[in-house]
Structures are given as C-alpha cells and as structure tokens.
Amino acid sequence: MKQIVMLCLSLGFFVACSNQKKSADITWNDNAHLVSKVDSVLKMMTLEEKVGQMNLLTSDWTITGPSLRSDYIDLIKSGKVGNIFNAHTAAYTRSLQKIAMEQTRMKIPLLFGYDVIHGYKTIFPISLSESASWDLEAIETSARVAATEAAAAGLHWTFAPMVDIARDPRWGRISEGAGEDTYLGSQIAIARVKGFQGNSLEDLNTVMACAKHFAAYGAAQAGRDYNTVDMSDRVLRDVYLPPFKAALDAGVATFMTAFNDVDGTPASGSAYLLDQILRKEWNFKGFVVTDYTSINELVEHGVVANHKDAAAMAANAGMDMDMQSMAFGDYLVQLVKEGKVPEKKVDDAVRRILAMKFRLGLFDDPYRYSDETREKEVLFSKDNLEKARDVARKSFVLLKNDKQMLPLSKDKKIALVGYLADSQVDMLGSWTGAGEASQVTTILEGMKERFPNITYTKGCDVNTDDRSGFGSAIAAAKNADVVVFVMGEKGNMSGEATSRSNINIPGVQTELLAELKKTGKPVVVLLANGRPLTIEKEVELADAMLEIWYPGTQAGLAVTDVLAGDYNPSGKLPVTFPRNVGQIPIFYNVKNTGRPFKEDDKYTTKYLDVSNDPLFVFGYGLSYTTFIYSDCNLSSNEMTADGSIKVSVTVTNTGNYDGSEIVQLYVRDLVGSVTRPVKELKGFQKIFIPKGDSQKVTFTLKPEDLAFTRADNTWGTESGEFEVFVGSNSRDVQSARFNLR
Numbered sequence: 222m223k224q225i226v227m228l229c230l231s232l233g234f235f236v237a238c239s240n241q242k243k244s245a246d247i248t249w250n251d252n253a254h255l256v257s258k259v260d261s262v263l264k265m266m267t268l269e270e271k272v273g274q275m276n277l278l279t280s281d282w283t284i285t286g287p288s289l290r291s292d293y294i295d296l297i298k299s300g301k302v303g304n305i306f307n308a309h310t311a312a313y314t315r316s317l318q319k320i321a322m323e324q325t326r327m328k329i330p331l332l333f334g335y336d337v338i339h340g341y342k343t344i345f346p347i348s349l350s351e352s353a354s355w356d357l358e359a360i361e362t363s364a365r366v367a368a369t370e371a372a373a374a375g376l377h378w379t380f381a382p383m384v385d386i387a388r389d390p391r392w393g394r395i396s397e398g399a400g401e402d403t404y405l406g407s408q409i410a411i412a413r414v415k416g417f418q419g420n421s422l423e424d425l426n427t428v429m430a431c432a433k434h435f436a437a438y439g440a441a442q443a444g445r446d447y448n449t450v451d452m453s454d455r456v457l458r459d460v461y462l463p464p465f466k467a468a469l470d471a472g473v474a475t476f477m478t479a480f481n482d483v484d485g486t487p488a489s490g491s492a493y494l495l496d497q498i499l500r501k502e503w504n505f506k507g508f509v510v511t512d513y514t515s516i517n518e519l520v521e522h523g524v525v526a527n528h529k530d531a532a533a534m535a536a537n538a539g540m541d542m543d544m545q546s547m548a549f550g551d552y553l554v555q556l557v558k559e560g561k562v563p564e565k566k567v568d569d570a571v572r573r574i575l576a577m578k579f580r581l582g583l584f585d586d587p588y589r590y591s592d593e594t595r596e597k598e599v600l601f602s603k604d605n606l607e608k609a610r611d612v613a614r615k616s617f618v619l620l621k622n623d624k625q626m627l628p629l630s631k632d633k634k635i636a637l638v639g640y641l642a643d644s645q646v647d648m649l650g651s652w653t654g655a656g657e658a659s660q661v662t663t664i665l666e667g668m669k670e671r672f673p674n675i676t677y678t679k680g681c682d683v684n685t686d687d688r689s690g691f692g693s694a695i696a697a698a699k700n701a702d703v704v705v706f707v708m709g710e711k712g713n714m715s716g717e718a719t720s721r722s723n724i725n726i727p728g729v730q731t732e733l734l735a736e737l738k739k740t741g742k743p744v745v746v747l748l749a750n751g752r753p754l755t756i757e758k759e760v761e762l763a764d765a766m767l768e769i770w771y772p773g774t775q776a777g778l779a780v781t782d783v784l785a786g787d788y789n790p791s792g793k794l795p796v797t798f799p800r801n802v803g804q805i806p807i808f809y810n811v812k813n814t815g816r817p818f819k820e821d822d823k824y825t826t827k828y829l830d831v832s833n834d835p836l837f838v839f840g841y842g843l844s845y846t847t848f849i850y851s852d853c854n855l856s857s858n859e860m861t862a863d864g865s866i867k868v869s870v871t872v873t874n875t876g877n878y879d880g881s882e883i884v885q886l887y888v889r890d891l892v893g894s895v896t897r898p899v900k901e902l903k904g905f906q907k908i909f910i911p912k913g914d915s916q917k918v919t920f921t922l923k924p925e926d927l928a929f930t931r932a933d934n935t936w937g938t939e940s941g942e943f944e945v946f947v948g949s950n951s952r953d954v955q956s957a958r959f960n961l962r
C-alpha cells in the first residue's frame with residue numbers, strides 16, 4: 222500500500238510541476254525545468270520499466286510491415302511497451318491510454334504515432350506532387366492541416382516528413398519525398414517540420430514530426446526497395462544528409478532510421494550515423510526510432526548472429542526506440558545486467574522519450590489529444606478541404622500544351638476516358654493515412670460540375686491487357702470535340718515495396734491512346750502516377766499533357782480548376798523524367814566527367830541508342846502563359862569571403878494569362894579540389910505576374926551557399942570562378958560569372 226501512496230504523491234508532484242509552466246519556454250530537452258521533471262520520473266523506474274519506454278508496437282488496426290504481435294495490450298499492461306503506432310481516433314487512443322494510466326505501476330502516458338504523410342482524413346496530394354508546387358507556404362499548410370486532424374484524432378506523432386533524396390524512379394518510395402534535389406528537399410523538409418510541429422508541441426493542434434529514413438534509403442541499388450546502399454562519405458554528406466540536418470535545425474522532434482546499410486553498416490546499428498553524426502556533430506536532442514523490425518533485421522544483414530546481439534548493437538550505437546522488433550523488450554534488461562550495454566545508454570534514451578511526453582503535455586493530461594468532440598469538429602472541415610484543393614492545383618505540372626489546347630472552354634464536348642478518371646481510391650496515392658476513398662471527388666465528378674457536355678468511358682483498366690472497352694472509347698471520341706484521357710499507374714503501384722524494373726505506362730493504356738489519336742480529335746492526357754515514367758511515346762501522341770500525380774481527396778475539383786483555366790498551372794518537376802530506364806540513375810546535377818558529350822566526337826560520354834538528355838529536365842513545367850527572362854545581372858563579379866552578391870533577372874509575362882512562375886537559381890563551381898556538379902540549385906522564388914507585366918527577381922548568394930565537402934573532407938568553400946544560372950528550369954537559363962576571393 223505504502224508504495225502506491227508514494228507513487229500517487231509523486232505523480233501529483235509531476236502534475237504540479239508541469240502545471241507551473243505554461244509558456245512554450247521548453248525549447249528543448251536540456252531545459253533545466255524539464256530535466257528535473259524527467260529525472261524525477263526516471264529515478265522511480267525499474268530497469269524493466271525504463272526498457273518498456275524504449276518499445277513501440279503496432280496495434281492491429283493497420284499493418285505497415287511484415288509482422289504483428291497480438292499481445293500488445295498485455296505488454297502495455299505489464300509496462301513492457303510505452304508507445305503504440307497505427308492506433309488512432311480519439312476513442313481508441315483514449316481506451317489504450319486508460320490501460321497505461323490505470324493498470325501500470327508507473328502510469329507513464331503512451332505515445333501514439335502514425336504515418337500521416339500527406340494528410341490524416343483530408344488527404345492532400347502525395348508528397349512528390351506537393352513538392353512539384355515548389356510552394357513552401359502551400360506545403361507547410363498541408364502539414365499543418367494534417368497535424369491538426371491527426372492531433373484531433375488522438376495522435377501525438379507522425380512518421381513524416383520522409384526526406385530521402387531519390388534519383389531512381391524505379392524506387393516506388395520516390396513518391397513519398399521531395400525528389401532528387403538536396404536544396405529543394407531541404408527547404409521542403411523545413412516547411413513540413415514547421416507545419417507538423419507548429420510553434421510548440423504543447424499546442425493541441427501539433428504533433429511530433431519524424432525525419433526519415435536516416436540515411437540514404439533513396440539510394441537503394443537498382444532502385445530496388447530495401448537494397449544495399451553504398452556511396453562515398455562525400456556524396457552522403459553533400460547530397461543525402463542535408464535535408465535531415467535542415468529538419469533538425471527546424472526543430473524536428475524525432476528521427477527514424479532506414480532499413481538499409483550504408484557503407485556496410487545497417488543504419489539501425491550505425492554508431493557513425495546515430496552517435497558521430499547525429500549526436501556529436503549535429504547535437505540532436507530528440508529521440509531516434511528504428512523502422513519496422515529493423516533491429517531484428519540486423520541478423521538478416523549479417524552483422525550479428527542473433528536478436529540479442531542485434532539489441533546490443535543497436536543500443537550501443539545510440540538507438541532510443543525499437544519499432545516492432547521487441548529486441549529491446551526481450552534482451553535489453555539482460556544485456557545491461559551482463560554489462561554488455563551500459564545502463565547510461567538506457568537512461569539517455571528514456572530521458573529523451575520522457576522529455577517528449579512532457580513536452581506534449583501528456584503528464585499534465587494523458588487524454589488531452591483524445592477528445593471526440595474536437596475530433597468531430599476538425600476532421601474534413603470545409604476549410605481543410607479547400608486547402609487540399611488549393612495545394613493540389615498548385616502541384617500539377619503542365620508538360621505539353623500544343624496550340625494552347627488548354628484550358629478548355631466550358632462549351633466543349635468532352636470524351637473523358639480512363640479507369641483512373643472514375644476512381645476514388647487511386648486519387649489518394651500511397652500512405653493514405655485514415656483517408657476515406659468514399660470522400661474523394663473523382664475527376665469525372667469534378668469535370669461534370671464544370672463541363673456540361675461530357676461523356677465518360679473507361680476504355681481500359683490500368684494494368685490488364687483487356688481491350689474490350691476500346692470500341693466505346695473510340696466511338697465517344699469521334700462524337701466529341703476533345704478527348705481527356707486519364708492514364709498512369711494505380712495508386713498502390715508506388716510507395717513502399719513497389720519498385721518497378723520498367724517504368725512504362727502499364728497495361729494497354731498507350732495502345733488506347735494511339736487509337737484515340739487516330740480519330741483525329743485532340744487528346745489531353747492527365748498523368749496519374751507516383752514516380753517519373755518513361756512516356757516518350759505518350760508525350761508524342763498527346764496534344765497536351767498535365768502531370769496530376771495523385772491529387773488527394775479534392776482531386777476532381779482541383780483538376781477541373783486547372784482544365785477550365787480557373788487556375789493557371791505553375792508546378793515544376795522535382796524529379797527528372799528519363800527517356801528510358803537505361804538512363805537511370807539520371808538527375809540534373811551530374812559531374813562533367815573528363816569526356817563530356819560532344820556530338821562530333823566518338824570518344825565522349827554517351828549511349829549508342831539514346832541521348833544523354835532526359836525527356837523532361839528537373840525544374841521543368843509550362844504555364845498557360847509564357848515568361849521571358851532578361852537582364853540577368855550580378856551586383857558584383859567578386860564575392861569576398863564575408864560578403865555576398867545579388868543576382869537579379871527580369872521576368873516578363875508575355876502571354877494571355879496571369880500566372881505564377883518559379884524562378885530558379887543554380888550555381889556551378891568551375892574548379893574545385895574535387896569534381897563538382899555542372900549545376901546545383903541554390904535558390905528559387907515563386908512569383909505571380911499579371912499578363913503583360915514584368916517583375917525583377919533578386920537572389921542573394923553568400924559564400925556558405927557555395928560550401929561542400931572538400932578533398933580533405935572538411936566542409937567549406939574554395940576561392941575561384943563560379944557560374945550562376947537563372948531560369949525557368951535546370952536547362953533553359955541565363956548565366957553570368959563571378960569570382961569568390
């Protein structure tokens with residue numbers, strides 16, 4: 222009896238302490254006030270209870286990996302699990318929290334995590350699509366709405382943003398990130414962390430974010446998911462790590478390690494990544510969770526012989542929380558007692574985890590996120606749906622528009638074709654959170670509202686060789702003024718474990734496109750996909766092509782806004798589109814090589830059967846209007862080590878529509894101590910220019926923008942000549958030169 226009384230008193234103490242502080246002055250886990258509260262809990266815990274806080278198990282509501290334990294509730298009761306994922310809604314999280322608060326000795330609140338990648342209920346465009354907007358405000362808004370809805374549904378933590386740089390579209394998870402570029406990916410990582418975490422984790426409409434998958438998961442060999450990653454430390458640090466560092470500098474609360482090995486050591490057991498880089502070099506104060514069963518998978522990687530050794534390797538490397546392996550739960554107490562893992566490792570991990578639970582206000586009120594009344598008010602609100610529609614239309618990329626076919630006048634007789642035009646679930650893409658396909662406005666529904674003269678025929682499925690629907694689609698085309706054909710991949714053909722060895726349009730969709738083209742009617746293709754596709758033939762056949770990716774809950778409304786000209790498309794590709802799979806990996810910021818391609822010289826870098834150039838370059842995207850760039854000027858042709866130069870350009874809207882343009886700034890270091898890319902994105906600005914108007918756009922370049930990992934492996938700049946490029950994509954640019962002194 223005495224012990225329980227002690228405990229209630231001490232818990233009362235925590236509540237008193239945490240109630241004393243209401244400001245957002247807890248900036249981080251080393252805040253003295255917070256530290257004292259965490260330590261007051263820690264010193265009351267047994268080793269078993271401490272290890273319990275280092276375990277994260279999935280509920281049986283959704284399974285996002287290869288295994289499931291049916292005893293997760295018993296393990297909560299026994300204090301062996303302190304965190305749950307894939308459990309959501311106010312009611313369900315409240316019921317699980319009640320178990321922890323009423324049936325465990327320490328009564329430490331559970332954390333609830335979930336993959337809220339591009340929306341919880343109101344689903345926004347997939348992350349790659351949002352990234353195509355290059356609109357940081359829109360991207361932050363998307364994460365803000367996602368956090369607001371997730372937090373209203375009992376969730377404290379999202380496993381996002383995924384910040385993996387991806388240069389290989391065979392890898393299905395390219396759909397979940399911000400594409401191929403380090404600078405764009407870093408800016409988007411910041412926007413997403415700010416959106417999810419808001420100003421303070423104590424605010425009820427914020428959730429902890431999670432920078433994943435640390436690190437270099439997108440560099441899986443051959444684009445095959447979970448495959449080996451092998452790269453120089455220089456490429457790791459200059460290309461793949463900066464978005465993680467950007468997320469950390471933006472205050473991200475947690476990291477998640479990747480499944481893959483990096484240079485021979487699996488990320489979840491890598492002291493180099495978890496201790497040397499994350500803690501010593503970057504001074505990260507949050508906690509790190511593994512990906513799904515990654516600790517146990519150290520055995521399959523072949524770096525340990527059994528799960529006990531795996532637990533030791535991960536704990537000693539600095540891992541804080543074990544997702545779904547229960548390797549910590551099964552072995553860590555024993556390993557500490559055997560002296561194979563210092564108890565300090567456990568204490569450090571538990572301090573970081575408890576600190577987050579305090580920062581979320583869970584010790585004040587463990588049920589504060591699990592409020593059914595708030596949940597009903599927030600989910601699918603009109604405002605959230607409107608924001609999803611706005612972000613979606615900003616994410617579309619106009620790839621072709623011959624003879625200004627688009628936008629379509631509303632009196633046009635339209636033959637809408639394609640399985641995807643009438644699909645709800647596919648418009649959500651992958652990682653659909655708690656999204657409801659039934660709430661999706663299909664492209665057909667959206668277009669019917671604005672184009673009274675529309676017929677719909679499926680024509681064919683996405684991924685079968687059934688041509689039986691061709692006839693009716695062709696007949697509809699013959700009776701129409703214009704054909705709109707929605708083609709591409711099904712929403713589940715990208716995302717986790719969906720690598721493709723060829724990235725053509727699947728099924729017989731391209732055959733149908735060719736048949737529709739033979740009718741002589743103009744054809745607009747709407748491309749629905751989660752990765753770049755090899756669509757050279759389709760681009761040739763189409764008169765116009767709009768990349769719509771997977772636009773989310775408001776798909777049909779957003780697509781119609783653009784087709785009808787209510788929104789002038791402004792998106793730019795965040796990934797390169799190859800001509801064929803043989804060109805992969807293909808990306809814009811390549812090295813020059815010693816034998817750069819020359820048309821008239823055999824002995825230069827090239828293929829015999831395809832050009833080196835991609836189908837669409839990084840940063841490419843058209844508008845209903847046209848923009849002309851002129852007067853690219855530098856404020857000086859000399860930059861001092863402590864100075865900066867301004868790069869300006871004038872952009873003129875010479876077409877018939879008001880529109881937004883994403884002006885891009887690239888730099889090339891002409892001579893370095895190591896080979897340097899021919900271009901690197903160092904800035905962009907999205908500007909709105911009314912038709913006929915001009916606008917001067919100015920960028921400020923500083924020496925730190927030119928820093929890289931030099932030949933001696935130190936980070937910094939090198940004096941010498943640089944070239945600056947400004948333009949509407951990574952190819953069509955104006956340039957000037959300057960010297961860094």
Ligand code: GLC
Nearest residue numbers: 285286336380433512513717
């Ligand atoms: C999955 C994914 C990861 C996700 C986690 C939890 O396997 O790799 O991105 O957050 O498991 O669902």
